[in-house]
Amino acid sequence: MKSTNVPATDTVTRPATRRNRELFLLVVAWGLGVLGTLQVGWATGEGTPQRFWVTVAVVGALALAAHVIVRWRVPYADPLLLPLATLLTVLGMTMIYRLDVAAAQRAIRNNSPVPSPDVYSQLIWFAVGITLFALVLLILRDHRVLQRYTYTAGLIGIVLLLLPLVPGIGATINGATLWVRLGGLSFQPAELAKIALTIFFAGYLVVKRDALALVRVRFLGIGLPRPRDLGPIIVAWALSLGILIFERDLGTSLLFFGLFVAMLYISTQRRSWIILGAGLFAIGSVFSYLAFNHVRVRVQVWIDPFAFADTGGYQIVQSLYGFANGGLLGTGLGNGYPQLVPFANTDFVLASLGEELGLAGFIAIILLYAIMVQRGLRISVAVRDPFGQLLAAGLSITLALQVFVIVGGVTRLIPLTGLTTPFLSYGGSSLIANWILIALLLVISHRARQPLPEVEPIPDNATQVVSR
Amino acid sequence: MTKPIRRIAVVLSVLLIAVLANVTFIQVFSADDLRARSDNQRVLLQEYGRERGPILVGVDPVARSKETDGALRYLRVYAEGEEYASVTGFYSLVYGATGLERTENDVLTGSSDLFFVDRLQQLIAGQQPRGGGVTTTIDSRTQDAAWRGLSGARGAVVAIEPSTGRILAQVQSPSFDPNVLSSHDPQAIRTYYEELLADPEQPLINRPIVALNPPGSTFKLVTAAAALASGRFTPESVLPGPAEYDLPLSDRTLRNWTGEPCGPGGEVTLIEALAQSCNTAFAWLGNELGADALRTQSQAFGFDTAFNIPLRASTSRFPDNPDAPQTAISAIGQFDVRATALQMAMVAAGIGNNGIVMEPYLVQELRGPDLSILRTTTASEFGAAMSSQNAADLIEMMVAVVERGTASVLRGVTTAEGQLVRVGAKTGTAQTSADRPSVAWMVALAPATNPQIAVAVVVEDGGQNEISSNAIAGPIARAVIEAALR
Numbered sequence: 030m031k032s033t034n035v036p037a038t039d040t041v042t043r044p045a046t047r048r049n050r051e052l053f054l055l056v057v058a059w060g061l062g063v064l065g066t067l068q069v070g071w072a073t074g075e076g077t078p079q080r081f082w083v084t085v086a087v088v089g090a091l092a093l094a095a096h097v098i099v100r101w102r103v104p105y106a107d108p109l110l111l112p113l114a115t116l117l118t119v120l121g122m123t124m125i126y127r128l129d130v131a132a133a134q135r136a137i138r139n140n141s142p143v144p145s146p147d148v149y150s151q152l153i154w155f156a157v158g159i160t161l162f163a164l165v166l167l168i169l170r171d172h173r174v175l176q177r178y179t180y181t182a183g184l185i186g187i188v189l190l191l192l193p194l195v196p197g198i199g200a201t202i203n204g205a206t207l208w209v210r211l212g213g214l215s216f217q218p219a220e221l222a223k224i225a226l227t228i229f230f231a232g233y234l235v236v237k238r239d240a241l242a243l244v245r246v247r248f249l250g251i252g253l254p255r256p257r258d259l260g261p262i263i264v265a266w267a268l269s270l271g272i273l274i275f276e277r278d279l280g281t282s283l284l285f286f287g288l289f290v291a292m293l294y295i296s297t298q299r300r301s302w303i304i305l306g307a308g309l310f311a312i313g314s315v316f317s318y319l320a321f322n323h324v325r326v327r328v329q330v331w332i333d334p335f336a337f338a339d340t341g342g343y344q345i346v347q348s349l350y351g352f353a354n355g356g357l358l359g360t361g362l363g364n365g366y367p368q369l370v371p372f373a374n375t376d377f378v379l380a381s382l383g384e385e386l387g388l389a390g391f392i393a394i395i396l397l398y399a400i401m402v403q404r405g406l407r408i409s410v411a412v413r414d415p416f417g418q419l420l421a422a423g424l425s426i427t428l429a430l431q432v433f434v435i436v437g438g439v440t441r442l443i444p445l446t447g448l449t450t451p452f453l454s455y456g457g458s459s460l461i462a463n464w465i466l467i468a469l470l471l472v473i474s475h476r477a478r479q480p481l482p483e484v485e486p487i488p489d490n491a492t493q494v495v496s497r
Numbered sequence: 498m499t500k501p502i503r504r505i506a507v508v509l510s511v512l513l514i515a516v517l518a519n520v521t522f523i524q525v526f527s528a529d530d531l532r533a534r535s536d537n538q539r540v541l542l543q544e545y546g547r548e549r550g551p552i553l554v555g556v557d558p559v560a561r562s563k564e565t566d567g568a569l570r571y572l573r574v575y576a577e578g579e580e581y582a583s584v585t586g587f588y589s590l591v592y593g594a595t596g597l598e599r600t601e602n603d604v605l606t607g608s609s610d611l612f613f614v615d616r617l618q619q620l621i622a623g624q625q626p627r628g629g630g631v632t633t634t635i636d637s638r639t640q641d642a643a644w645r646g647l648s649g650a651r652g653a654v655v656a657i658e659p660s661t662g663r664i665l666a667q668v669q670s671p672s673f674d675p676n677v678l679s680s681h682d683p684q685a686i687r688t689y690y691e692e693l694l695a696d697p698e699q700p701l702i703n704r705p706i707v708a709l710n711p712p713g714s715t716f717k718l719v720t721a722a723a724a725l726a727s728g729r730f731t732p733e734s735v736l737p738g739p740a741e742y743d744l745p746l747s748d749r750t751l752r753n754w755t756g757e758p759c760g761p762g763g764e765v766t767l768i769e770a771l772a773q774s775c776n777t778a779f780a781w782l783g784n785e786l787g788a789d790a791l792r793t794q795s796q797a798f799g800f801d802t803a804f805n806i807p808l809r810a811s812t813s814r815f816p817d818n819p820d821a822p823q824t825a826i827s828a829i830g831q832f833d834v835r836a837t838a839l840q841m842a843m844v845a846a847g848i849g850n851n852g853i854v855m856e857p858y859l860v861q862e863l864r865g866p867d868l869s870i871l872r873t874t875t876a877s878e879f880g881a882a883m884s885s886q887n888a889a890d891l892i893e894m895m896v897a898v899v900e901r902g903t904a905s906v907l908r909g910v911t912t913a914e915g916q917l918v919r920v921g922a923k924t925g926t927a928q929t930s931a932d933r934p935s936v937a938w939m940v941a942l943a944p945a946t947n948p949q950i951a952v953a954v955v956v957e958d959g960g961q962n963e964i965s966s967n968a969i970a971g972p973i974a975r976a977v978i979e980a981a982l983r
């Protein structure tokens with residue numbers, strides 16, 4: 030047998046942009062929202078919701094605008110992230126509208142003034158979120174630029190985290206000091222802080238990872254980092270504890286520490302950081318359980334919520350009743366009683382959806398998040414620069430941890446902590462921050478899949494078929 | 498950095514599985530437990546948020562749901578609440594449900610498996626399930642007659658169609674108003690319920706099927722059936738019927754209620770003994786047949802069986818190990834013999850249906866939300882209590898009770914066309930305690946050939962003897978029979 034040289038007849042193929050697929054999925058997401066809202070109106074006896082077509086048109090226009098910007102600025106970006114985020118947002122708005130209806134009906138029964146609906150505020154926040162999403166895509170051509178602002182991002186993150194403690198603008202709502210009130214607007218800066226800090230962690234760890242990966246001390250067969258390299262993790266730990274102590278925000282505290290440890294592990298590939306992190310987490314947990322009453326109460330309620338059904342356990346018990354009422358297929362939108370759970374459209378929006386859409390709908394929603402996280406991690410693996418890798422992984426992990434902490438909380442898998450549910454919860458800070466997060470992931474994914482700058486095609490006559 | 502990212506992905510997958518497993522556990526496996534918890538208002542709101550199906554008598558609802566604008570959307574209303582309380586029961590926020598409201602709850606709420614197709618449609622359309630209807634076997638005219646007849650008395654009426662076991666009337670007195678108990682005002686419900694509980698007349702007891710009374714002389718029907726079944730006696734057999742019967746193994750005697758011997762020379766035929774309700778002859782007969790034969794015969798009629806019609810009826814009973822004197826007294830329905838009105842109606846119905854006792858039932862049809870019929874109850878046999886020949890003989894004996902015996906009030910019953918109807922019956926009087934008036938019974942069957950109705954009337958604190966039973970319970974039975982035959 031004689032070997033033959035295969036002719037290089039092809040230059041680099043351009044990868045498909047898959048933007049039409051994105052558009053199609055966006056239409057599906059929008060359509061599901063339309064149907065869901067109509068179903069709510071029908072089931073609750075309200076008929077077609079007020080200002081229905083305007084609202085639906087605005088939502089469609091926003092999604093379309095996002096799509097056009099993506100087509101223009103980041104054509105090679107992942108095609109699933111935008112439809113997924115849009116679907117979750119419209120599902121959230123559907124449930125917010127459904128709870129508005131319940132509140133209005135209740136007010137009419139009690140002859141009290143009808144509260145102003147939340148769904149239009151959420152629509153405005155959605156518009157703001159899409160605007161910022163667009164701004165990120167317009168301004169940030171290349172995510173590597175962010176590496177230059179590593180320490181700025183770190184500073185911004187810390188300031189945002191500490192903002193609620195500033196007298197005058199900080200506000201304590203429902204026992205947690207994680208709000209900032211300026212004028213008539215209240216804002217949860219921790220939501221934006223999580224993005225700033227992820228950028229900081231990525232930039233910092235990319236530089237320091239070699240030092241942090243060094244093993245000096247061996248203990249019980251585990252390679253431990255050098256004591257002088259322990260600085261960063263101790264700082265992160267102290268900061269998390271600080272949030273817990275001064276802002277009484279268990280969820281955010283957990284989220285940051287978990288994120289930092291995971292990113293430390295990814296950048297250094299040393300399992301010892303995980304072990305160390307778990308140890309610090311355990312110490313912090315025991316300490317806060319012993320030292321803080323509010324943590325102790327949370328844990329006790331988690332162990333036996335029914336013993337506190339009238340007090341601290343009321344929320345979680347009502348949440349569980351909601352899930353039970355939903356069963357396998359749910360009561361159907363508008364047919365359940367999600368309004369019985371306090372904070373049904375914020376912290377407990379997933380319990381509301383679990384009741385009316387049932388196990389089937391709930392699993393579908395969780396899988397939407399899972400796909401989102403999976404796409405994020407894929408981007409992380411595909412991108413070529415280490416900073417981009419770490420940043421994409423960090424953003425995906427933030428999302429995953431946040432969803433886990435809140436889902437685990439409302440279903441009593443873990444103690445309940447107040448975290449918003451990305452895209453679904455009523456509230457501007459969370460919605461805006463998560464749309465920025467999606468924009469960042471899109472930029473990175475565009476970079477990852479973008480074809481390399483075109484080189485001069487090699488003329489055909491440079492190669493020849495050699496045959497005998 | 499690909500490897501640690503993959504590992505992190507694995508860890509996140511584990512968290513995902515944990516979340517999905519946990520929520521599956523909550524929504525599928527522990528959902529029923531969570532729903533059953535007493536502080537779970539969702540169950541209540543959901544039940545009251547759906548239109549509950551009606552309970553129908555013929556085509557008229559005796560219980561239906563009415564829409565309100567309260568937090569609980571539907572209110573249960575009962576058109577003739579007190580008259581039908583024994584059948585419908587109530588549907589209360591505070592005390593749960595009773596009667597058909599309880600036993601047919603699945604159908605009334607629409608959650609029964611019968612509604613599978615409807616529910617599938619509702620699921621796809623995202624609609625609330627709607628309740629189905631329950632049609633009872635009650636005949637409104639018969640029920641009305643029984644209700645009017647009992648008014649002011651304390652007692653019960655049960656009427657059965659002998660050939661099927663359909664319950665045509667089931668009335669208790671005194672009764673209660675299920676409208677109040679089914680209201681949405683917990684305070685009013687509690688107050689009324691406490692009142693009913695404190696009432697010495699015990700209106701909450703479902704007398705027709707739950708109250709156990711000594712059947713007195715109506716039990717002689719069972720003793721007579723056992724006598725015929727033994728093959729040793731025919732209606733013409735001559736029995737000793739003295740004024741007093743010396744109870745065996747004791748120095749006590751049993752007297753006829755008339756104080757007289759039952760026939761010339763203290764002898765009487767079986768048919769005459771029944772017609773006159775001769776205690777001494779039946780006491781003697783009881784000892785001749787023995788307790789086992791009496792018990793077996795009573796069980797063939799339904800004693801010792803708990804019937805679900807589908808409301809749960811009390812078990813009527815014959816004493817376990819009576820000695821000879823106790824057997825003699827049991828043979829005339831005293832001592833520890835206890836029966837419900839339902840049971841005594843079943844005895845008459847069994848005799849009237851060629852000796853075949855049918856399972857009694859109260860629900861004729863289950864209907865869908867659109868009132869289409871989903872299931873019709875088919876009559877089923879409980880068992881054969883008598884041979885058809887013996888049953889025919891016993892009917893003739895019961896006719897003698899009317900035509901020349903103690904049930905004189907049932908003579909001359911006519912149909913709507915004025916045709917005379919032959920009626921068979923048996924009176925009964927039973928003492929429950931020495932200082933209280935006796936329980937008055939009338940058990941009847943009409944027409945004697947091919948009977949259409951068997952009825953048992955019991956009036957507690959009713960009378961002194963067979964004459965007063967005839968006078969107190971008799972007219973009620975007559976009114977019920979006439980209503981049923983018209």
